[in-house]
Amino acid sequence: MYPRSFDYTAPSSLEEAYAALNEDSKVMAGGMSLLPLMKMRLFSPAVVVDIGRIGGLDQVTDGGDHIEIGALVRHATTASHDLVLAHAAALATAASLTGDVQVRNRGTTCGSLAHADVAADQPAGAIACGAVMIAASSGGTREIPAAEFFVDSLTSALRPDEVLTAIRMPKAGAGEASAYDKLGRRGGHSDYAVAGAAAWVRKSNGSIDAARVAITGVGTRPQLAEAVGEALVGTDGSEEAVKAAAERAADEITVLEDLYGSEEYKRHLAKVYAARAVRQALAAV
Numbered sequence: 662m663y664p665r666s667f668d669y670t671a672p673s674s675l676e677e678a679y680a681a682l683n684e685d686s687k688v689m690a691g692g693m694s695l696l697p698l699m700k701m702r703l704f705s706p707a708v709v710v711d712i713g714r715i716g717g718l719d720q721v722t723d724g725g726d727h728i729e730i731g732a733l734v735r736h737a738t739t740a741s742h743d744l745v746l747a748h749a750a751a752l753a754t755a756a757s758l759t760g761d762v763q764v765r766n767r768g769t770t771c772g773s774l775a776h777a778d779v780a781a782d783q784p785a786g787a788i789a790c791g792a793v794m795i796a797a798s799s800g801g802t803r804e805i806p807a808a809e810f811f812v813d814s815l816t817s818a819l820r821p822d823e824v825l826t827a828i829r830m831p832k833a834g835a836g837e838a839s840a841y842d843k844l845g846r847r848g849g850h851s852d853y854a855v856a857g858a859a860a861w862v863r864k865s866n867g868s869i870d871a872a873r874v875a876i877t878g879v880g881t882r883p884q885l886a887e888a889v890g891e892a893l894v895g896t897d898g899s900e901e902a903v904k905a906a907a908e909r910a911a912d913e914i915t916v917l918e919d920l921y922g923s924e925e926y927k928r929h930l931a932k933v934y935a936a937r938a939v940r941q942a943l944a945a946v
């Protein structure tokens with residue numbers, strides 16, 4: 662199907678992009694999700710604002726105590742960049758498991774987050790790694806914690822006039838590590854998550870003193886599974902402790918049946934993948 666007719670603009674600066682954005686427009690980065698949705702006529706913006714020619718947005722940068730991933734950093738770069746691998750391994754793995762080679766070479770990490778698909782990989786990584794979203798418009802810049810950014814299916818906390826210019830994540834300190842694992846829709850790792858989980862843990866003097874676990878694919882949005890993190894804190898991270906904590910993966914999050922599994926199966930997968938992600942993060946500490 663062809664999309665409805667639309668105007669196209671390719672600004673050369675963020676200021677020009679902000680000026681072009683309104684209720685009837687859509688930002689385009691890699692176009693990997695926007696264009697299919699326009700062809701299916703699920704999105705019919707009057708104007709497509711292509712940010713692909715704006716300079717300076719395609720970098721992963723070292724901010725001292727944090728790293729920043731710019732709006733035009735592709736999945737392939739997120740997956741392989743030394744800074745992301747060192748400080749946000751869960752996000753790097755999630756990017757490496759996003760779609761196929763073409764998608765990873767074209768789509769952007771910020772685009773995947775802004776798209777807010779219920780079964781996307783990188784949102785869980787961003788939540789677990791404590792990312793902050795940098796949203797900017799002509800009115801200024803605001804910071805949105807990743808755990809509050811995903812609102813509903815294909816709905817983020819971004820306003821129509823905002824560009825997600827970057828995401829910022831704290832650097833991993835001593836005793837901290839993260840990991841991501843999922844069941845892809847076609848089995849194994851390829852394609853969107855039937856269910857997936859990202860975990861970040863901090864260990865000190867043999868016990869876990871902080872943990873975050875995020876679940877994707879099972880509800881209407883990627884979500885922080887707070888009960889799992891709380892149950893891990895104070896334990897030694899033994900197999901017994903991990904299993905007991907992961908049992909709580911579906912406690913406080915919305916779980917829904919979909920084309921890929923019943924509610925019961927999704928609850929089961931949330932627990933299985935929470936445990937896997939936590940085990941992998943602990944092994945990397």
Ligand SMILES: Cc1cc2nc3c(=O)[nH]c(=O)nc-3n(C[C@H](O)[C@H](O)[C@H](O)COP(=O)(O)OP(=O)(O)OC[C@H]3O[C@@H](n4cnc5c(N)ncnc54)[C@H](O)[C@@H]3O)c2cc1C
Pocket residue numbers: 687688689690691692693694695696697732758759760761764767768769770771772773774775776780781782783819823824825826851852853854
């Ligand atoms: C064949 C195929 C397989 C896929 N497999 C997977 C998979 O396994 N796992 C997975 O998670 N995803 C998968 N995807 C989805 C895809 O990887 C991402 O959704 C996509 O790459 C989003 O990034 P983009 O730069 O292409 O965004 P676009 O398609 O350009 O935009 C997507 C949405 O985000 C908005 N947007 C983009 N960038 C910004 C920004 N900087 N600021 C504000 N709004 C913005 C757009 O307005 C639009 O609403 C797949 C896609 C395809 C086509």
